[in-house]
Amino acid sequence: MTTTRARTKPHSLANADTSLLPRNVVSGEPLPPTEQPGYYPGYSTLSQRAYWDQATRDLVVDRVERIARIRHFSDEQARFWRTVFDHVLPQTDRVPQRRISLVERLDERLFQNRGVGYRYANMPHDREAYRLAEIAINQESQARYTGNFIDLPHLQQEAVLKAVHDGKPEAARPIWKQMSIRRFWQLLMQDAIEAYYAHPWAWDEIGFGGPAYPRAYTRLERGEPEPWEVEEERYEWTAPPYSISDTTESTHHLHTESSQNNFIPDESQ
Amino acid sequence: MRTPLFGSFEAPESGNHAVGLFQRIDSPMRRYRDRDEVDYLIVGCGSAGGVLLQRLSRAGFRVAALEAGPFWDTERDWVSDESGSHKLYWEDLRVTGGADPLALGANNCGKGVGGGSVHWAAFTPRFHPSDFEVYTRDGVGADWPFGYETLRPYYEQLELEMPVAGPAWFPWGHPHGYTYGPHPMGGVGNALIKGCTALGIPVSIGGPVAILSGSRADRPHCIYRGYCIQGCKVGAKASTLVTHVPDAIANGAEVREYAMASRIEVGKDGRVTGVHYFDRDGASWFQRAKAVIVAGYSIETPRLLLNSACTGHENGLANSSDTVGRYLMAQAGNVILGRFDQLVRMYKAPPAHALTEEFYETDPHNDFARGFAIQTVGPLPIAFGKQMVSAKRAWGWGLRREMMDYNHWATFGLLGEILPWPDNRVTLADDRDQFDLRVANVSFSLHDNDKKLIKAAKEKTMEVMHAAGATEVVQEARYAHLVGAARMGSDPRTSVVDKFGRTHDVANLFVCDGSILPTQGSANPGLTIQALAARTADYLVAQGDAIFNAGTRDMSEPRLRGDLAPPGTYGRGVPRIK
Numbered sequence: 001m002t003t004t005r006a007r008t009k010p011h012s013l014a015n016a017d018t019s020l021l022p023r024n025v026v027s028g029e030p031l032p033p034t035e036q037p038g039y040y041p042g043y044s045t046l047s048q049r050a051y052w053d054q055a056t057r058d059l060v061v062d063r064v065e066r067i068a069r070i071r072h073f074s075d076e077q078a079r080f081w082r083t084v085f086d087h088v089l090p091q092t093d094r095v096p097q098r099r100i101s102l103v104e105r106l107d108e109r110l111f112q113n114r115g116v117g118y119r120y121a122n123m124p125h126d127r128e129a130y131r132l133a134e135i136a137i138n139q140e141s142q143a144r145y146t147g148n149f150i151d152l153p154h155l156q157q158e159a160v161l162k163a164v165h166d167g168k169p170e171a172a173r174p175i176w177k178q179m180s181i182r183r184f185w186q187l188l189m190q191d192a193i194e195a196y197y198a199h200p201w202a203w204d205e206i207g208f209g210g211p212a213y214p215r216a217y218t219r220l221e222r223g224e225p226e227p228w229e230v231e232e233e234r235y236e237w238t239a240p241p242y243s244i245s246d247t248t249e250s251t252h253h254l255h256t257e258s259s260q261n262n263f264i265p266d267e268s269q
Numbered sequence: 270m271r272t273p274l275f276g277s278f279e280a281p282e283s284g285n286h287a288v289g290l291f292q293r294i295d296s297p298m299r300r301y302r303d304r305d306e307v308d309y310l311i312v313g314c315g316s317a318g319g320v321l322l323q324r325l326s327r328a329g330f331r332v333a334a335l336e337a338g339p340f341w342d343t344e345r346d347w348v349s350d351e352s353g354s355h356k357l358y359w360e361d362l363r364v365t366g367g368a369d370p371l372a373l374g375a376n377n378c379g380k381g382v383g384g385g386s387v388h389w390a391a392f393t394p395r396f397h398p399s400d401f402e403v404y405t406r407d408g409v410g411a412d413w414p415f416g417y418e419t420l421r422p423y424y425e426q427l428e429l430e431m432p433v434a435g436p437a438w439f440p441w442g443h444p445h446g447y448t449y450g451p452h453p454m455g456g457v458g459n460a461l462i463k464g465c466t467a468l469g470i471p472v473s474i475g476g477p478v479a480i481l482s483g484s485r486a487d488r489p490h491c492i493y494r495g496y497c498i499q500g501c502k503v504g505a506k507a508s509t510l511v512t513h514v515p516d517a518i519a520n521g522a523e524v525r526e527y528a529m530a531s532r533i534e535v536g537k538d539g540r541v542t543g544v545h546y547f548d549r550d551g552a553s554w555f556q557r558a559k560a561v562i563v564a565g566y567s568i569e570t571p572r573l574l575l576n577s578a579c580t581g582h583e584n585g586l587a588n589s590s591d592t593v594g595r596y597l598m599a600q601a602g603n604v605i606l607g608r609f610d611q612l613v614r615m616y617k618a619p620p621a622h623a624l625t626e627e628f629y630e631t632d633p634h635n636d637f638a639r640g641f642a643i644q645t646v647g648p649l650p651i652a653f654g655k656q657m658v659s660a661k662r663a664w665g666w667g668l669r670r671e672m673m674d675y676n677h678w679a680t681f682g683l684l685g686e687i688l689p690w691p692d693n694r695v696t697l698a699d700d701r702d703q704f705d706l707r708v709a710n711v712s713f714s715l716h717d718n719d720k721k722l723i724k725a726a727k728e729k730t731m732e733v734m735h736a737a738g739a740t741e742v743v744q745e746a747r748y749a750h751l752v753g754a755a756r757m758g759s760d761p762r763t764s765v766v767d768k769f770g771r772t773h774d775v776a777n778l779f780v781c782d783g784s785i786l787p788t789q790g791s792a793n794p795g796l797t798i799q800a801l802a803a804r805t806a807d808y809l810v811a812q813g814d815a816i817f818n819a820g821t822r823d824m825s826e827p828r829l830r831g832d833l834a835p836p837g838t839y840g841r842g843v844p845r846i847k
Contacts, residue, residue: 022666038673050277053502056348057277063352088664117359117374118711119700121366158665165664189664193654197672198352206675208650209495209616211349213502214290216492220455223612223676232612232676245665252660252744255603255727256715258369260659260746 025236038205045210072111105195136172143171289504310558315384317802318564319509324806326522335528338381354499367712383510393796397442400790414768423800431507435476441626451475455618464737479507560777567751587772594695601685602749607739620647641685641726755784
């Protein structure tokens with residue numbers, strides 16, 4: 001930990017579109033974007049990198065400093081998926097220079113044709129899945145709001161994606177017939193999470209300790225911080241007014257993987 | 270930026286091969302030529318393959334292992350990073366289907382020397398005596414061709430070789446104690462103890478887990494950094510890469526990395542003559558051998574046997590019973606997540622550090638046979654995020670919010686026994702891999718007993734989490750581990766291999782890995798796989814000439830060859846007093 005633990009400076013709200021910003025739960029005022037949202041102000045995993053082993057340090061620093069060039073997607077496709085990621089993993093609470101690149105990581109995986117070791121029998125290969133999903137999401141946008149996804153207002157875009165999230169599309173039936181909508185949603189979320197939560201800025205946000213070899217963790221109990229970690233400082237916030245993604249729903253009644261993730265109607269009650 | 274006293278930590282300069290922080294492989298490795306005929310050729314250098322290679326080389330056999338992945342240098346190749354560890358997992362294509370398709374890859378399949386033992390959490394409970402006679406006791410599943418007492422000396426021996434840390438008294442199954450002391454508790458273990466204790470459930474604290482609680486020889490103790498399933502750079506967690514392969518190399522064994530077996534060759538006399546494989550450039554080679562042991566685990570082993578179909582073995586090699594690929598099992602691995610008002614920071618400590626097997630056995634009050642265990646798990650942020658997508662359908666701001674609370678959550682994994690069913694199987698898909706080999710098609714469906722068991726296990730585990738003080742409890746349904754798909758048995762009509770792993774159909778072809786298990790209990794299979802490998806090795810050592818030259822099958826039990834164990838690991842305790 002560096003000695004300065006000052007809260008990261010809030011970004012100016014002048015000229016900003018505040019409809020996409022989280023709010024202070026008491027005052028209802030928009031929270032200015034910061035360099036580091038979350039409950040661990042001043043915490044920096046990267047500040048500890050001299051204590052990491054060399055292979056880990058090289059990899060993580062490279063992840064921060066090198067943004068992969070788009071090679072698989074066309075410019076238009078990249079813009080499409082960037083917009084999708086803006087909804088499924090929004091970052092408007094971060095100042096622009098501290099937002100984490102998501103679509104670049106997906107593009108790199110697809111360019112290298114790198115899978116995760118299996119393909120569901122009711123799913124095409126990943127490249128094809130993303131190609132088909134773009135068509136299906138645009139058809140959904142047309143059916144609901146008579147426009148392409150990218151041209152819709154923010155809240156309508158979010159409603160289209162929520163239909164995919166819920167597994168209740170109104171359009172593109174032929175596509176969702178050859179590709180499980182649930183498995184696609186799972187794939188999309190996994191790619192978003194693999195990119196965002198692999199980044200040390202995200203570790204700082206959630207208070208994750210990060211690499212600890214060869215130094216070790218020494219305070220294992222009661223959630224106590226290591227000397228280089230910081231205490232939690234919570235604040236209450238609500239999602240931006242132009243968002244419908246801040247709801248969750250426990251699925252603990254679905255005790256088999258297929259009923260929970262692949263939506264088997266007769267077991268969903 | 271603050272730096273350590275003597276500057277940033279740099280990788281050791283030694284040109285030697287690092288396996289762990291201090292251990293080095295500095296002896297040159299033997300390299301057999303194509304025209305050489307080795308005695309035993311092992312396909313797959315993982316949990317079983319590593320133990321076999323070590324035993325057979327120490328006994329003086331000419332032995333080589335074909336490994337599809339790399340021979341890791343842990344300092345250079347491994348990282349303390351979730352996203353950067355994908356290369357440890359078998360991520361080549363497979364197709365997964367059925368009513369309840371299994372996730373593969375990082376979930377259960379390793380690639381590279383050490384195999385799955387590189388990325389296991391290293392829980393090492395023994396199977397219970399009841400696991401060896403499930404059919405006799407419960408009328409479901411199958412019996413093993415031998416009982417617990419046959420495997421017991423090998424359990425005791427492998428617990429010293431890994432070695433296993435755990436409590437002095439482990440009360441379930443056949444009660445026993447551990448030579449190495451238990452680990453300190455992390456936040457998740459404390460939650461499990463609290464929840465179990467509130468409900469009157471006994472709990473095993475600090476193990477059994479194959480992670481060093483104190484340094485031993487050139488392996489340092491655990492540093493509680495929590496990246497067990499990303500590969501232990503420390504060398505504290507047991508993998509055959511650090512426990513057995515170095516001794517094998519020192520005794521003249523060869524590990525051939527990036528060697529992807531494609532087909533086992535059968536000679537005119539019906540005996541196997543060697544294995545065809547591809548190197549990393551896609552060139553095809555053939556290694557001759559007097560006997561072949563397939564140790565590729567529950568997907569790649571049946572795939573190789575099926576891809577080796579030939580005249581006389583049209584349905585796949587050693588498949589006259591039509592059992593190759595069948596009776597594939599995974600364990601129910603539902604993760605129960607509990608949110609606590611106070612901080613937990615579950616990324617600290619090994620994911621595996623406490624468990625209870627109180628519900629392991631068949632209970633006549635239940636509407637299902639067999640049972641389950643409850644264990645600690647410790648997902649790192651990416652894994653936790655995916656769990657929140659399944660368990661709470663989180664996305665967008667909801668996901669960001671849940672993740673900001675990462676440090677408030679603790680997680681238990683249930684481990685539930687799923688029975689062996691003939692329709693849960695590995696076949697060949699039409700898809701092909703980078704070597705133009707047909708990939709595995711895995712079909713998996715739960716049956717009635719399995720579903721009832723999972724439901725009951727999930728509800729009990731949620732009850733424990735509530736009792737621990739969690740204010741919110743949710744659940745992610747998933748599976749853990751793989752076994753079966755080339756099962757052993759006494760009857761050649763219903764099993765692939767005999768009780769020593771020798772295929773019923775071919776006298777000099779063996780299978781030795783998790784695929785030979787007839788049932789799986791609700792214990793993590795790693796220890797049992799290695800114990801079986803040590804026993805098969807004793808048989809291969811004792812029977813060498815007969816296996817190489819004759820078609821006869823001696824079914825007498827071999828004696829445990831303690832002298833073939835890695836140095837300093839045989840005896841009443843380690844460190845051992847003579």
